[in-house]
Amino acid sequence: MAAPVFSSPSLPATLDGAQQRIRELEQQLLESSAATATAQTRLHLLINQLQEGVALLDEAGTLLLINDQACQLWGMPLPASQWVGHSSRAIQQRFRKAVAHPEAFAERLHQLLVDRQPAYNELVELKDGRLLERDFLPMQEAPGAPEHLLVCLRDVTERQRLHQQLQSIASIPGQNPNPILRVDLHGELIYTNQSADSLYAALCPEEQQQLLAAARQIAAAALAEGTEQKMDLAIARGHFASFVVPLPESGFANIYLVNITARVQAEQAMLRAKEEAEAAVKARENFLANMSHEIRTPMNGVLGMAAQLSKTQLDSRQREWLGIIRSSGQHLLTIINDVLDMAKITSGKLEMEQTPFNLCDSFAQALQPLIHQATEKGLVVAGTPLRNSCSYPWVLGDPYRLNQILLNLVSNAIKFTEPGGRIIVIAREVASTDTSLTVEVTVEDTGIGIDAAQQERIFEGFTQAYADTTRRFGGTGLGLSISRALVEQYGGKLRLQSEVGRGSTFSFTLTLPRAHAAPAPVAPVAFDSGILRGRRALLFEDNEINREVARLLLEEWGMHVDEAENGLIGLDLYRQRAYDIVLMDIQMPGMSGLEATAAIRQLPDAAKANVPILALTANAFRADNEQYLAAGMNACLTKPFEEEKLYQQLKQLLEKAAPPAAYNLEKLRALAHGREAFVIKIIRSFLANIPASLAQLEAAATAGNWEQVASLVHHIKPNLEALGIPDVAEVVSQLEQPETALQAEPSRLVARLVAKLQRALQELPRELPAA
Template sequence: MDSLLPVSPDLLNAAQAHERIQALEQELRQVRAEARTVEARLGQLVNHLQEGILLTDHTGHIALVNERFCALWELEEPADYWLGRRWEEMAAVMLPLAADSVMFEQRVHALRAAGQPVFNELIELQDGRVLERDFVPVRQIDGLNARTLIRLRDATEYQRATEQLRAVASIPGQNPNPIFRIDADGQVLYSNTAANVLHASLEEKDQNRLFTKAQRLAAAALSQNTPWQVDVPVGASFYAVFVAPFPEEGYANLYLVNITKRMLAEQELNHAKDEAEAAVRARENFLANMSHEIRTPMNGVLGMAAQLGKTRLDTRQQDLLRIIRTSGQHLLSIINDVLDMAKITSGKLEFEQTAFNLCDSMNEALQPLMHQAIEKGITVSGTLLKESCPLPWVLGDPYRINQILINLMANAVKFTERGGHINVVGRQVDSTPETLTVEFAVTDTGIGIPESQRARIFEGFTQAYADTTRHFGGTGLGLSISRAIVEQLNGVLTVESEVGKGSTFRFQLALPRTPAVVEAPAMSSYNTGALHGRRVLLVEDNQINRDVARMLLEEWGVVVDEAENGQQGVDMYQQQLYDAVLMDIQMPGMSGLDATAIIRQLPDARQANVPILALTANAFRADNARYLAAGINACLAKPFEEAELYQELKNLLQEPNTPAVTTLSYDLTKLRALSHGREAFVGKIIRSFLANVPVSIAQLEAAAASGDWQQVAALVHHIKPGIESLGVREVAGALQQLEQLETGHGTEARPLHEAVARLVAQVKRALHELRQELPANS
């Protein structure tokens, strides 16, 4: 009898990884359930408020609206009807109800354009009612996606009461609301019965606070001869105080109206807001941890599989290795989809801006899927974009744009049976000197989509049929991700389908043109020998990942020293000169960022400026920006390809005087591309930068020195476009970290001061060097 084949250790590792994934998926489901509970509680609370609430997201769609808001505007449709619709649709229904529709429309657009909070603004309606509106721009946690919160109250009775207060000012003693009369010296000349009752109900400390505040309000109103209206706390209650000055008589009247119920409702809405934000943060933290926990072992699995592939294997072993690598890559694509979906729901989907050939990029992206279709027995035809587009160079994110077409093509292959057909068409729709508009369409002869399900297929984790995953696989995220990418690029993704006959997905994009970039010829082998003889310190707490990195580095002739944690890495680094450091970020005890901070503060300049490459299992670009701001030179996400690691190290270790690296701290390539060869335009931008930025830099240093981080964020936001247009190097991480302070999500003070110092030093150097780009007579 033949003996049983031994179980491969690699297969055991894959099984363990699968068990870990199942556990993580269970944790993800639990977090989602908790998030839904918080959302449900928020919805119940909002619908019980006496105020109308409307929240629009950064795309202008209605994210939250309660029934009270619809009732105040007397809208026929319920709140659920408006969810997901653009705010302009609702505004169009409101417009005829306003007493002055033209002024109402102009004011709405003015508020949204200004982006500044406005409180207690009155809206008069044709039916005689008066609504009071608060318009509050609200920032998301990442500080990049603005939302707008509108709070609405029926102020009809309040306005009538205010008018009545004015009407009965001559008989204040009969007024049911507290009234005080205070002269310029702060003396109380008169208080009515209601004021005396209020005074008697307060503790002594609250009485003193009330009169101190009243005296200040009266003095301010008299000195400026201007009426005031403010909300103030009085004991355990809140009052709206209307201050009417009478300068000729030498006193001011203060009229108080109890607004405690309104203020408590607002506070409840805010403790709800905090819970919702906490749920979002919990989800983001979980996803970051999940990314780390999965990518770390996946780096070991795929890295060791690559090393195993370099050994002599028989045919069966090669098949087993192919299964391991294919399964690993499939698992990695799933976690990438889940992370992308999380970024979309949090408004954090990231886009790069780089020059690329749209035809070549999308053609290369489709090649693997076309081979899959042919292997499945599906015929493939198409029309290449280059047949109608002679100038395909654009500015954008090739990875994200390719992702759309890859998802559509992958679905076509998945849902089309053997003997079917797929047709892919790319064509130029419009062309101007500044913009290229293209359309792509993918048509298949697959199972088709029922009309009732066509809207749902673009929702996250949703597929057209209940048994789709069982029959065809997949997470149901591809179309949702594709639609989000298209919409963020200001395009539209549509579908036409008939059950049993197939589907057509198409989208149009308008992309900015850019001059063609001369690409370096592809090398037959990435290993050029440039790393041979270099000494590198590898700081990584995971033994398998250290083995993977060491095998690769030694294969390239690199001398490798290993440290198992951050503290050991710092100790070893201070005893030996290294050409570069490979730094893991998440390690027990001293993290990679802490170790980097210590290295950057060493007294020896050569040691302090060593190139540091972060090997991170986190997949969020916001994390990379934080790493770069902390002094990391470059980041490489796990699991990585051999060529990626080689190229990153090669770039970091190139001598400064070699042609491949410029010593200047700026790069005018992007500016010159935008100028279309007009050097006068380039000079104009440089002169503006030289004239205006030094003042902003001085203000930035002063704001950082005083700890005014909100002002720091505002200044960075102001100078960022100029810095990016002139390609000032190595400041992207510092810019993003400091700009995010506007929403209060900054890190500790020391990293912030370091980020400011790094940004200021680089900009000052660029200012000095940019003068050389101007003609002598400028």
């Protein structure tokens, strides 16, 4: 018989197993609940760390999940967990209060919940001005599972503001009427605005390539240097100013073009006009300079010979005639000086000295001859001298030019006032400070007067009030023009009051800086001190009469004189003989004084090359004198010259003509640190070795072996520097480079260096101790 299915002994075992299983399941449930709680905690922490707002809704629209950021974006109270389980319809009421357009917001939200289609980056504008961006993402955990809806929110207010700014900025190039190009690091054109496209289209293919090449070049330079660049470009028949802004971090450079064609054309027109004006001024200056030369050259002969004639025995009648010759010559000289002054004024080249002088004494001395002249004409002269009102008359200025104003006004008064008339000159101080003196000068006459319609005209150059003035009274009509220009140069104004038949009154007010009183003048003595006796001079002068005038003066002072009628003859004489001084005319046929001076200064013999040269010129412009000094002349004297001025110039030049030192041991002694034996050793080495080096140097130069010359010069260069041989650095530099020396007459350079070293060899032995 079969055993029963259930037997009582196995029942307890089955119950025990079931209870054990129950306990295991309960434990698993507890562990699963704990894991779930942990996962929920982690999920809560995670979603609250997100920068975006996140919300999860189920299929019925119930809120399953929301983080703190979402609540903050919508303005909902925290914590976010309190909203879990609420219906989306209930929460929408809060949303409608926050958004700027509630109806449109509600309609779009309903559509999204019904359609269940993804939507990204939709913008929601809030009433407080913020802008939110939201995403709708339908989600299913598994096929057939309920569909959830994930909503993501971001505050894009600042980003949108920046985006709008960038859009605005980006639209500027397109709207700019000027061409704009962008070139990348590889030279590729990556952007052009409409104006640039129009410019490009208007060019022919060759011009287009030129534009692109220029754009690449200036962009590359700006990117390489990292700095903005500015450059003017000629494109086709137009002109553009280019401004290049490098943006290396962005990988490109912007080129901004501005059309400056009209400006360039205007500047060019002003430059073709300026050149013409300058050419006209230059032509006038050249004409006046030539006229000055042509007049002054014979005037030097006239006045010079008159001066020599005055030293001879003459009867009274002959002396009268001689006085007329000298007076007429001085008058002619005054006229040419007036013409030159007017030319200087119109060209802005009028020279004004700045020297301390006594204004009271200067005015009084200037007026004295005119007072005598007026008295001889039968005029009554009265007035008030400046010294009556001025306690401290020392000022800084140009006494010659200030006197010129006064002399012109008083001379005019004398000229236009008939005998029996009256002239009144008043000078007075009107203001005074610690640093300046202001004076007023008035010149009144009872002459012919000037019609009101002509009063401004008389201040114009080469103009007089009436057509017959020159015939009746003489003159050039320049005096008042010059006077007004001089007064204005000092910051004043020349004033006139006049009435026909009742005379004229000219006046001006000047403010001059004060100066310390100059030392009292030394009592005059005979200027011929005998220092020129026995000295030998070479005179370059093409005018025979002027040579005679100069020779008579120089021989009178005991000098030996050789004459040369042009530059070439003079140079031949100079090479053959030794001279203490040279008197050099400027304009000579064949070779000018400037060319002759340059040739003398380049002679290899240092003593000959450094002879004092005095320019005797008939040109009276200061710029000319500056040119002569720059060319190597030591001083200038304008013809016709006074005897004393010529003597003083010669004396000063000869006193300064002591030969320069052939060496300088300061550097060597500094290196020796007080060890004189070291200095003596270097000098003995120089004296022993340099003669042989010089012989080799001259031999190499004679053979034309300039490579060997360069090597020898380089070898002795340290000795030259140690002993301070002067004026050889440039020569050494040129000879060390054969290709450079060949362009600068290397034989002449070698001769000059050899002469310097031979002189040092002659003079250095005196530095050695006595045997």
